[in-house]
Structures are given as C-alpha cells and as structure tokens.
Amino acid sequence: MQKDFNNHIDKNLYILKEGRFLIAISGGIDSVVLAHLCKSLNLNFSLAHCNFNLRAEESNKDENFVTDLAETLDVEVFIQNFDTQAYADENKRSIQMAARELRYDWFKELAQQLKFDYILTAHHADDNLETFLINFTRGTGLNGLTGIPVKNDNVVRPLLPFSRAQIEAYATKENIIWREDASNASRKYLRNKLRHEVVPILKEINPQLLESFQSTTSYLNDTANIVEESLRAVKKRAIVNSDKTAVTYKVSEFKKVKNSKAYLFEMFKNYGFTQWDDIVDLLDAESGKQIRSNTHRLVKHREFLILADLPELDLENVSIFINETDYHIETPIGQLTFTSESVISETSKNVIYLDKDTLKFPLELRLWKEGDIFYPSGMTGKKKVSKYLKDEKLSLIEKENIWLLASNDKVVWIVGMRNDERFKITEATNNILKIEYK
Known part of the structure; x- marks a missing residue:
C-alpha cells in the first residue's frame, strides 16, 4: 500500500507535496494510517483532533492517544473539546450531524487562522460505497450517486482509492497501533447497518465490488459533467437579471x-x-x-x-424617523443624505429637490402599505401607490421592497422612483432640500 499511496500522491495529489495541511485525526485506524503514510513521505502536516465528550473516559483516552501519536511522529497537534450534546439540543441536530458541523467548522477556522492549505480526512473506498448506499436508500439525484470527491475546495481525501482491508493490512504489517471506537460496531446507525449487514452480502455476491463500484462512480461522474455542462448552458440563457x-x-x-x-x-x-x-x-x-x-x-x-x-427580518412595521438636523442616514435599503442647497442641479430617480418649508419633521421612512396615496410629480390629481407600482410592472418581490418617505403621513417620495407634486420646488421656495439615495 505504501508504494501505491506514493504513486497516488505523485500522480493525482502532488499539491500535498508542495503545501501545508492538517490531518483530521480521531485516533481510529483510518486517520492514524493516513498520518503514518504522510509521515513516510515527509509531508508538511499537523494533526487536528476533536474531543466530542460523548463517550465519557473513552473520549479522553482518544485525546491522550492522539497527543502521544503527535509526539511519536514529531508533528504539531491541535485539540478542541466540544459540548456536542448541548450543541445538538440547541440547534436541533442529530448527534452525528452536530459532530460533523462542529468538526468541519473548527477545521476550516483553524486552517484559515494558521494558513494551512488543505484539510485531509481519511475517507476510503468502503466509506465511499457506504455513502453511495445511504444516498441511494434515502433517494437522491445524480450528484448523490457520484461518490465522495477526492478534493472539495480545500478538503482532500487521499485514501479514497484504498479499501478498508488494505488499510488494515498495512496497519498490521507496520505494527501501527490505533484506538477502536466501540460505537463502530453498533447497528444503531444506518451507516453501521450497511457496513456490517449489507455490504458483506454484496461483497459475497461480487468479490470485486469495490473495483466495480469505483468504475461505476467514474462513469457517473463523467455523466454528471455532461449534465452540468448542459445545465450551465440553460442557466446562461435563462438568467436575465441577478x-x-x-x-x-x-x-x-x-x-x-x-x-x-x-x-x-x-x-x-x-x-x-x-x-x-x-x-x-x-x-x-x-x-x-x-x-x-x-x-x-x-x-x-x-x-x-x-x-x-425569504426575508430574515420583518420590516413591515419598521419606521425610521429623520430629524431636521440629520445629514446621513443608514437604512435597510441603503443610504439617504440630506443637504441644503441654493440651486437645483441635475435630478434623477435617486436624487430629488424639495421645498423644505413644506415638510414637517421628523420625516418617516417606511415600507408602503395598502391605502397609501400620493400626487405624482408632473401630474395633476392623486394616485394609489399600489396602482402606481402595478403600472410600473413591478414584480411581487420588487413591490415588497418599496419604501416611502413621508411627512406628517403624506407621501413625499416613493424612494428611488417618484416624488410627490405637493413638495416640489416653486418660484416661492426659499429653502431647497436635496435628498440623495444610494
């Protein structure tokens, strides 16, 4: 296996020889073997271990084992303790999902802070088959059947071409010691059920099951690439605005x-x-x-x-009040600035000039609502805001994001669209207020 692993790194993952990476290590056989294999190639790595505190004293023994392993291999080790049960309860996650989220969030944070190029996990060919079967039994699209990727962003899985049997044989040959997690033998979890009850039968039917599976996933990945290419073409034609x-x-x-x-x-x-x-x-x-x-x-x-x-905040009843002395206001839709001017420059949908003496402060910025009316600038008579927005052919989502600036419950401006005739500049205007929306 050592020779095959070296060839695999040289041929497919040469980036690991040039980079600096973390190995996610549990103390189990897979990650321990991965650490030994990487050490044999003198690669530049450190170990990262999560203590999820789910197995009482056994969890602490795993942590101690990893610490001793790091000393044996003469590499740096990082240890993080988690209250996994509390996280699962608080975020309504299963224990497995909680542990996964905690683990990967910490690995990525650690890699970012300490400038590690990659995070290595010890997933192997049997893990890949089990993941395929899990997705298959739950129902999935093509992507769920293409297997675990060797590289996904900065997460790399160098052992994917190798079987559990190969890893065990290598550990035995090299007298490698590891920690056995008793929960791996439990039939409580779906993955373990498949591992201990289903996969052995499939291997009995086809002793070359893993090789056949790897060929199948290779074909499926080729098909997925064709699908992705077609999807990109349709997406490019379909999207008109983003x-x-x-x-x-x-x-x-x-x-x-x-x-x-x-x-x-x-x-x-x-x-x-x-x-x-x-x-x-x-x-x-x-x-x-x-x-x-x-x-x-x-x-x-x-x-x-x-x-x-979906909107994260309910802004339906939110109002922002603007005083006469306010110059710059940050709002949920952007910035509003208020300046006194002596002359009128170029106007636009985002820049209006008003007769300040016609306004009553504080002004109110809020979402429009049914029943609002205004007197569109340049027109005589009033119009419902809802009718104006409909005439402008706005979509439902666009309508939901329309804000009004109001003075004493009178609409001054449909922000970024149309101002109200009642507040416009006239020959009698003495105080000009410029409002700009960005």
Missing part, C-alpha cells in the same frame, strides 16, 4: 427543454425546495403565484421566475 435581492429567469428557456422538471430540480435543488411538481406548474401559473422553502421562494411574474431569499 442582484442582491433576487435572480430572474426566463420561463421560456425551461419550456424549450425536453424535461423541464429535471432542469428545474438541478437549478433550484440547493435552495431547500421539495414541491417539484408545483414548481413545474409555476411555469404556466398566473403572476404572483409562489412556492416557498424554509429559506427561499420562487415567484412567477409574467414570463419570469424570480428566486429570492
């Missing part, structure tokens, strides 16, 4: 493809949606129809689908 509030897609581009549902799934699967039939129905729905996940929403607007975050 900003900090939303991404807008042309419905027609989804209707052109043979399997709209598949493209919609691949395009929006990372945003928490599950109602895929309803999302397909959005293509022919009336304007204003929307589908929500826990974090996002898809809204039909005319011939477009608009993807937006």
